[in-house]
Amino acid sequence: MSLTCPHADLHCHSTFSDGTLTPAALAARAKANGVTLWALTDHDEIAGLAQARDAAHAQGLDFLTGVEISVSFANTTVHIVGLGFDADNEALRQGLHGVRHNRGPRAKEMGQQLAAAGIPNAYEGALQYVGNPALISRTHFARYLVEIGACKDTYEVFKNYLVEGKPGYVPQRWASLEEAVRWINEAGGVAVIAHPARYNFSPLEEYAFFSSFKSYGGQAVEVVTGSHSVHEYPHYADLAREFGFAASRGSDFHSPEESKTDLGQLPADPADMTGVWELLSQRIHKASAAST
């Protein structure tokens, strides 16, 4: 990275989705870990961004708006991060509202399935962990399953429950890829493929996914992320070069107790990558401007 390159962490979650820290606590942790450019990217939700921006500026951090949108593509759930958009954009707000809409009924059905598998009251148990009722997620169920001793940690939960073929899995239609990219672009932001190594696509399917994303106007991909292992970085750096995508980076931090990668604790990007912040220089809320 060049000397002017920010220490960026552009992917994490707060109590407004499935993280356990408030936006203010995340901003303080990012600062303590040396981050200089920060974005909050809650799942399908931008209600935490006002608090996050204020907290970022109180900590002297440059800030980008962010969101991680749940998308259904080729019978798989994929995640598209949006960065640097106008959070007051009505089409984006309405779109995200629609994506959140089915989480409540889905969660009740998850609870029924788990009851049938011998784990009663999981819906009520999960609700205890929810900071934002619109955003009940599998993570909240996972915390409850750990609490009652059904699994030793959340990693074990996502092997034995809540995933396809296991109790508590309820398939969901999220946004389409085209919609998610359009909402972000129309709100002036940049769309980013989140943690592509997580999707279990074949090489051909992965190529089709990247091609579709580009054709809809997507411009970036996460290369260095807490959701990838180090040996997966070079492949996505190669795909970024091939597709002409900028590189984004982020810890995907959720919780001090659960996350393997802390805020800001990521290796540098490959030296030749274009950082996604270079596409967003006009959209960064500068800490220095906030104090004047």
Ligand code: AMP
């Ligand atoms: P949902 O949006 O309700 O389907 O929940 C998805 C969330 O569950 C992700 O954002 C992660 O936080 C968590 N999750 C999914 N798969 C795993 C996994 N294998 N290990 C740990 N957490 C996971």
Ligand code: MN
């Ligand atoms: Mn999550």
Ligand code: MN
């Ligand atoms: Mn994700």
Ligand code: MN
């Ligand atoms: Mn995430």
